[in-house]
Amino acid sequence: xxxxxxxxxxxxxxFSASLLAATIATHADKAAAQPYDSVDDNYGPxxxxxxxxxxxxxxxxxxxxxxxxxxxxxxxxxxxxxQQLSLGFVFDSISGATPNGAVPSNLAQTFLTPLKAxxxxxxxxxxxxxxxxxxxxxxxxxxxxxxxxxxxxxPPNVLPMDRGFRDRRWAFTFGWSQxxxxxxxxxxxxxxxxxRDYRAISANVHAAQNFNSDNTTISFALNxxxxxxxxxxxxxxxxxxxxxxxxxxxxxxxxQIGFVLGLTEVMTRHWLMQLNYSFDTQDGYQNDxxxxxxxxxPVSGTPTSNLYENRPGHRLTQSLYWDNKIDYGxxxxxxxxxxxxxxxxxxxxxxxxxxxxxxxxxxxxxPNVRWYQQSAANFYHYFLVGAAPLPTYAxxxxxxxxxTGITYGGKIGFNVTGNTELYVRGQYYxxxxxxxxxxxxxxxxxxxxxxGTNATxxxxxxxxxxx
Amino acid sequence: xxxxxxxxxxxxxVTALFSMASASAAGLNxxxxxxxxxxxxxxxSWCNPCRxxxxxxxxxxxxxxxxxxxxxxxNVDHDRQPADEFLQRYGAEFKxxxxxxxxxxxxxxxxxxxxxxxIGRDGTVHYVHRGFYPAKEGGYLSQIVSLLDDKAP
Amino acid sequence: MKxxxxxxxxxxxxxxxxxxxxxxxxxxxxxxxxxxEMQVDPYPxxxxxxxxxYFSKEASSxxxxxxxxxxxxx
Numbered sequence: 001x002x003x004x005x006x007x008x009x010x011x012x013x014x015f016s017a018s019l020l021a022a023t024i025a026t027h028a029d030k031a032a033a034q035p036y037d038s039v040d041d042n043y044g045p046x047x048x049x050x051x052x053x054x055x056x057x058x059x060x061x062x063x064x065x066x067x068x069x070x071x072x073x074x075x076x077x078x079x080x081x082x083q084q085l086s087l088g089f090v091f092d093s094i095s096g097a098t099p100n101g102a103v104p105s106n107l108a109q110t111f112l113t114p115l116k117a118x119x120x121x122x123x124x125x126x127x128x129x130x131x132x133x134x135x136x137x138x139x140x141x142x143x144x145x146x147x148x149x150x151x152x153x154x155p156p157n158v159l160p161m162d163r164g165f166r167d168r169r170w171a172f173t174f175g176w177s178q179x180x181x182x183x184x185x186x187x188x189x190x191x192x193x194x195x196r197d198y199r200a201i202s203a204n205v206h207a208a209q210n211f212n213s214d215n216t217t218i219s220f221a222l223n224x225x226x227x228x229x230x231x232x233x234x235x236x237x238x239x240x241x242x243x244x245x246x247x248x249x250x251x252x253x254x255x256q257i258g259f260v261l262g263l264t265e266v267m268t269r270h271w272l273m274q275l276n277y278s279f280d281t282q283d284g285y286q287n288d289x290x291x292x293x294x295x296x297x298p299v300s301g302t303p304t305s306n307l308y309e310n311r312p313g314h315r316l317t318q319s320l321y322w323d324n325k326i327d328y329g330x331x332x333x334x335x336x337x338x339x340x341x342x343x344x345x346x347x348x349x350x351x352x353x354x355x356x357x358x359x360x361x362x363x364x365x366x367p368n369v370r371w372y373q374q375s376a377a378n379f380y381h382y383f384l385v386g387a388a389p390l391p392t393y394a395x396x397x398x399x400x401x402x403x404t405g406i407t408y409g410g411k412i413g414f415n416v417t418g419n420t421e422l423y424v425r426g427q428y429y430x431x432x433x434x435x436x437x438x439x440x441x442x443x444x445x446x447x448x449x450x451x452g453t454n455a456t457x458x459x460x461x462x463x464x465x466x467x
Numbered sequence: 468x469x470x471x472x473x474x475x476x477x478x479x480x481v482t483a484l485f486s487m488a489s490a491s492a493a494g495l496n497x498x499x500x501x502x503x504x505x506x507x508x509x510x511x512s513w514c515n516p517c518r519x520x521x522x523x524x525x526x527x528x529x530x531x532x533x534x535x536x537x538x539x540x541x542n543v544d545h546d547r548q549p550a551d552e553f554l555q556r557y558g559a560e561f562k563x564x565x566x567x568x569x570x571x572x573x574x575x576x577x578x579x580x581x582x583x584x585x586i587g588r589d590g591t592v593h594y595v596h597r598g599f600y601p602a603k604e605g606g607y608l609s610q611i612v613s614l615l616d617d618k619a620p
Numbered sequence: 621m622k623x624x625x626x627x628x629x630x631x632x633x634x635x636x637x638x639x640x641x642x643x644x645x646x647x648x649x650x651x652x653x654x655x656x657e658m659q660v661d662p663y664p665x666x667x668x669x670x671x672x673x674y675f676s677k678e679a680s681s682x683x684x685x686x687x688x689x690x691x692x693x694x
Binding site: 212 | 650652657660669672678679682688689690
């Protein structure tokens with residue numbers, strides 16, 4: 001509260017008494033008014049309240065590929081003076097088939113991988129089938145007596161996929177932020193994510209400052225993450241032949257550090273804009289330990305071997321993100337653009353558009369569309385040719401390849417009470433790319449070498465505000 | 468709009484053109500309240516802290532009205548309907564002014580929502596409350612009481 | 621990315637910041653900014669789910685912000 005003696009003197013107004021009389025209304029008798037109730041829906045900035053969000057994501061790729069179920073919860077407790085405590089929890093259950101990186105062939109292909117655990121006699125897959133436990137001949141210099149391995153056979157003219165993919169992941173996040181002195185917001189947070197063959201620990205600090213009657217906000221966040229990969233079968237030596245032996249070392253790490261610099265601006269009464277610049281460096285193990293790349297005969301194009309992939313140990317990424325929300329009449333439009341570039345030679349453009357249409361006071365529908373296009377990493381290859389010398393880095397993972405991804409979807413939301421909302425959202429995501437590169441040789445010319453995904457995912461969520 | 472004189476017409480035009488430029492171009496005639504203590508509160512239906520300030524302001528008006536306190540709530544909603552719904556829910560036992568075009572708000576030119584101006588019996592602003600905090604109600608009240616204790620000049 | 625490109629981006633951001641210093645509605649005109657759907661991230665679980673899906677299928681990630689907007693109340 002401020003004291004301003006004598007600095008403002010309220011003078012005679014040019015408004016007439018009659019105008020004043022017309023605009024003043026006395027509400028002395030408010031018999032119809034309900035008494036103030038602290039359980040009422042007075043949530044939002046400036047008052048203390050809590051928000052509990054729960055959602056379930058269901059994800060399914062076409063062609064028998066990955067399916068996932070992911071329940072998530074988030075609790076935010078807001079104090080009366082702008083303090084905020086957040087706690088989050090996610091559980092992920094993934095299963096299904098995933099391309100192993102090899103090209104399709106006009107002949108059946110056999111793939112050998114280690115069994116889940118040293119000495120295990122069980123197969124990785126059960127009803128989804130495709131793998132069998134096989135006896136391996138002993139070989140000198142093995143780390144462990146892996147006399148058993150897992151083998152699966154892929155029929156001709158089919159994109160090779162490993163069907164033994166099954167994983168569960170738990171992740172926790174927490175965050176605290178509050179105003180400190182003249183600084184609008186200072187905070188820190190952390191997270192921990194664990195699954196059978198991967199673990200990530202993250203931490204962040206951030207600061208934000210409001211200017212210009214809270215119309216302008218500058219924010220800065222510094223984040224770091226330490227990841228450990230401990231794939232079953234151990235870490236394979238890159239660009240060596242795929243095999244069922246247990247390998248050494250058993251794990252490798254990766255460290256990431258980066259920052260986000262943000263500008264949020266209320267442009268007009270209707271338009272909120274954000275501009276963010278992100279910078280990240282990652283150092284360490286970034287390979288997919290289960291993924292291979294085919295080496296093919298230079299004439300027939302038939303795969304002759306499969307080599308474990310290799311990616312550089314250093315990656316620098318930058319992105320610029322521009323987002324706009326415009327509330328005009330009965331609709332709210334959100335439009336964003338993102339440009340991304342990295343030291344692996346990948347650059348991408350993302351454009352998203354969503355339109356929320358209010359139907360009455362409680363219901364809305366919100367169709368959305370997303371367009372995404374990325375260029376391939378400079379070490380991306382559909383396959384390697386047997387005659388050529390091996391490159392230092394090589395991957396055939398579509399995730400690092402060139403493709404366009406289009407998403408169509410929509411959301412329906414219903415305001416149960418006050419700020420409590422139930423929503424359902426569905427999305428259809430389709431990746432398209434070139435399945436017939438110019439350098440395809442022999443039988444590869446008859447194959448579709450694009451291994452991108454078509455996925456449908458949906459979400460149901462409930463946001464509940466309370467004191 | 469009925470005006471008193473040609474000079475008044477000119478002043479209105481000037482005020483309309485430059486209403487945001489100067490704090491002295493007031494959009495509200497508080498002459499009627501000279502000699503009283505005025506608690507001028509700018510509120511809106513979308514302002515959550517206002518939901519907490521209303522019961523307190525109702526108490527204020529009821530308790531100190533006889534000693535010369537006048538609470539005036541100036542609503543800045545663009546549309547009347549959400550303002551009326553707010554009033555229906557929370558109830559106001561004090562005077563409400565509607566300022567949908569923001570002219571009165573511009574003249575007082577504040578930076579927070581809600582903002583309250585505590586005007587003494589001499590007609591000048593003595594205190595400005597930026598935002599509303601239930602924890603500060605005691606402090607707000609002691610300022611009001613001190614102004615009520617000052618007799619009119 | 622070339623050094624000049626990097627500086628250009630930072631410069632654009634700085635210029636945008638200074639241009640933004642006096643933009644925006646008056647505090648009493650922030651009604652629409654108070655709405656839930658106009659907040660910077662009104663559905664954090666939805667954002668997280670989308671980012672997770674796209675992160676696992678694409679090479680790019682992140683970029684979103686976390687602060688600002690709102691009605692500026694209190």
